[in-house]
Structure formats: C-alpha cells, structure tokens
Amino acid sequence: GETEEDYTWCIEQTIHGPGGWHPNMLLDDGGDLTKIMHENFPELLEQVKGLSEETTTGVHRLMEMERRNELKVPAFNVNDSVTKSKFDNLYGCRESLVDGIKRATDVMIAAKTAVVFGFGDVGKGCAQSLRSLGANVLITEIDPICALQAAMAGFRVVTLEDVVSSADIFVTATGNYHVIGHDHLCAMKDQAIVCNIGHFDNEIDVASLKQYPWENIKPQVDHVRFPDGKRIILLAEGRLVNLGCATGHPSFVMSNSFTNQVLAQVELWKYPDRYENKVYVLPKTLDEEVARLHLEKIGAKLTRLTAEQAEYIGVDPNGPYKPDYYRY
Incomplete structure (x- = not known):
C-alpha cells in the first residue's frame, strides 16, 4: 500500500537528518537513493566520498550514469561480487x-x-x-x-x-x-x-x-x-x-551481501583518492575473504595448497585462486 510519494519521502528522510546532518557515504539497494541524490540534491554530493550498490538494476543504472558522464562520485558495484x-x-x-x-x-x-x-x-x-x-x-x-x-x-x-x-x-x-x-x-x-x-x-x-x-x-x-x-x-x-509476501532471503545468505557492502564502504572511506567517478568492483581477494568468513559457520573446511601446488598453478597459497576473468 505504500505510494510513490510515500516511498520518495522515506528515502529523503535518509538524506536530511537532525541538526542539518547529511550523508558523506551512500549505501544503496536498487539505485533510488543514488538517483534522488543526483537529480534533486546534487550539491550534497560534494561531501559524499562514494557509494556502493548491491542490485542488478541499481548497477545497470550506475553504468548508464557513467556512460553519460553523470556519475558524480565513485561507486562500487557490489552486485557483481561473486559472493x-x-x-x-x-x-x-x-x-x-x-x-x-x-x-x-x-x-x-x-x-x-x-x-x-x-x-x-x-x-x-x-x-x-x-x-x-x-x-x-x-x-x-x-x-x-x-x-x-x-x-x-x-x-x-x-x-x-x-x-x-x-x-x-x-x-x-x-x-x-x-x-x-x-x-x-x-x-x-x-x-x-x-x-x-x-x-x-x-x-x-x-x-x-x-x-x-x-x-x-x-x-x-x-x-x-x-x-x-x-x-x-x-x-x-x-x-x-x-x-x-514473506520476509525476504534468510539472514545467512544476506550476510554475504552485507559483508561486501561494508567492505566497499570501508574501501571508499579510507582511500577516496584512489577512485574516479566511475563504477568499480571489489578485488577478488576481498571476495574470497567474504566466503572464507562464512565457511566456519556452516562447518566447511578448506583444503590448503602446498607451496609446490601453488607454484605449479601459479597462484599465491593464500589466494586469490582464480583470475579476474574466471566465471564461477
């Protein structure tokens, strides 16, 4: 029953806070916050270090904005992290x-x-x-x-x-x-x-x-x-x-997504000067770390490469284990 007007109002409450507060980072899920910030409050983007987005549709919007030179902050495409x-x-x-x-x-x-x-x-x-x-x-x-x-x-x-x-x-x-x-x-x-x-x-x-x-x-x-x-x-x-009609995905699988979001936010906050106003993906080392962090919870145990095995296939024993072009 929520109207489009109600929905927009709710998003805007995340943009304007008490005492003149405004965000310096954006964490989006679908691209609507990013769209409203760029279209309605572009002046506020001057203090935003970057944004992260975790949906296919939201990333599609970001790529379109980058192609049109409309993206005003660096963005991490969390959706295409394998995890x-x-x-x-x-x-x-x-x-x-x-x-x-x-x-x-x-x-x-x-x-x-x-x-x-x-x-x-x-x-x-x-x-x-x-x-x-x-x-x-x-x-x-x-x-x-x-x-x-x-x-x-x-x-x-x-x-x-x-x-x-x-x-x-x-x-x-x-x-x-x-x-x-x-x-x-x-x-x-x-x-x-x-x-x-x-x-x-x-x-x-x-x-x-x-x-x-x-x-x-x-x-x-x-x-x-x-x-x-x-x-x-x-x-x-x-x-x-x-x-x-239900409560969304189980929390365990969403933990993968949210861990990627957090890592992207930390990266943008700590190293904003490394990134232009383009769309980036997290490095594979972080993708593997997200998976590694969840393995213990489900009782899974990784096999470790020996030094000889790692050298034979040309990887570091600690990863990453696949090239960027690998499709899981």
Whole structure:
C-alpha cells in the first residue's frame, strides 16, 4: 500500500537528518537513493566520498550514469561480487520465492506449470526451487546464452505467447519493463498466480489492471476480476514477492551481501583518492575473504595448497585462486 510519494519521502528522510546532518557515504539497494541524490540534491554530493550498490538494476543504472558522464562520485558495484550475485541472487531466491508464494496462497506447487521469466542468477534459483517441489518449469529468455543454459539444465525454453493461457504460476525475474503486458494478463487462465521477484512493479503491467475490480484476499494478495468473470491472483501488487509476501532471503545468505557492502564502504572511506567517478568492483581477494568468513559457520573446511601446488598453478597459497576473468 505504500505510494510513490510515500516511498520518495522515506528515502529523503535518509538524506536530511537532525541538526542539518547529511550523508558523506551512500549505501544503496536498487539505485533510488543514488538517483534522488543526483537529480534533486546534487550539491550534497560534494561531501559524499562514494557509494556502493548491491542490485542488478541499481548497477545497470550506475553504468548508464557513467556512460553519460553523470556519475558524480565513485561507486562500487557490489552486485557483481561473486559472493553476492552467486549467493544472494541464486541461493537466496531459491528459498525466498517459494516461501512468498506459499505464505500468500497455500497452493500446492507440485504438478503446476510455472513460467519463470529470465534465467540469470535470480531466475536460476527460482527455477530450481519450483522444480524441486514438482512443478513443470518453463523459461522465457532473450539472451541465447542464458536460454541454452536453461535448456541444458533440463528446462523447456518457450515464448510467453505459447504458454500464457495454460500456465498456473508466472514469476518475473528480469528487471525489465512490462515483461507481462495487459494482453498477456487477459489471456491467462482463471486463478493464475502472478508475481515478480525481479525488481520494480512495472515488470508486470499492474497499472493496466487498475481498470478492473480488485478483491483483497489478505494483505499483499489480491484477486483481479476481468470482464469475462475470470480472476487472477496478483501477489504483492507486482512488487517483490519475497519481501511483500514473506520476509525476504534468510539472514545467512544476506550476510554475504552485507559483508561486501561494508567492505566497499570501508574501501571508499579510507582511500577516496584512489577512485574516479566511475563504477568499480571489489578485488577478488576481498571476495574470497567474504566466503572464507562464512565457511566456519556452516562447518566447511578448506583444503590448503602446498607451496609446490601453488607454484605449479601459479597462484599465491593464500589466494586469490582464480583470475579476474574466471566465471564461477
């Protein structure tokens, strides 16, 4: 139920504090704080040493700002730290998506046909969790590499138009705009479940549904009734289903992301002169350290390279163990 005006007001409360306080560092999750600071309060950026951002969408915005020479402070792309994107995005969504759907609907996933839009790290986690509960999972993709990955993982890659009238559950995970349009919504079957775990509520054309009657079943769960009498179940009004209908990712996997955020903030605070107004990623040594810090908690023990083994493959015995171009 929060309006866009309320949302903007809340962000601005983090910019203006008691006694004329203003931030000297920015820690963002989605890019909205960064956007508002650059557009509405550019003069305040003069005292900001840098910012860190941990979402795919937020990083995309930062890269666009850098390309247009609009970025006024150095920025760390935390999202592409391996211990963020391969853990929060993949393993976090693998647990929190179904948690949100289950809490909202109590539906049985087994034997349902679920369409996951996008097979990036978020989509991969979503597809795995739905399949683990017995769903027939279909994937839509624009990227041929991700589409081939999905096919090789045993998922059928389809276009939405081919399956929209028969699928039971729709999950958007792209970060793009109107991935599910009004015509798609009209073509869905009665009681189809529609939700988003990508980013903003405009992945689904929720605005087009305002012309129809809504029946609130319980908080964050709505029936939208179409003129032919059909109803679809819309979760979290098209916003992030794992936050709107559940409590987000488990804290352990979020600890990976937040550790990266802290390391990025410390780096920018201690060494601001090292960085221009560009987008950077954390060095691999810090990425490995984030993983190392979490291993003891889960009872995992690392094997140590001998000096001879390290020399043989050309690495330091203490890491980093992979080149920057390595894809985990």
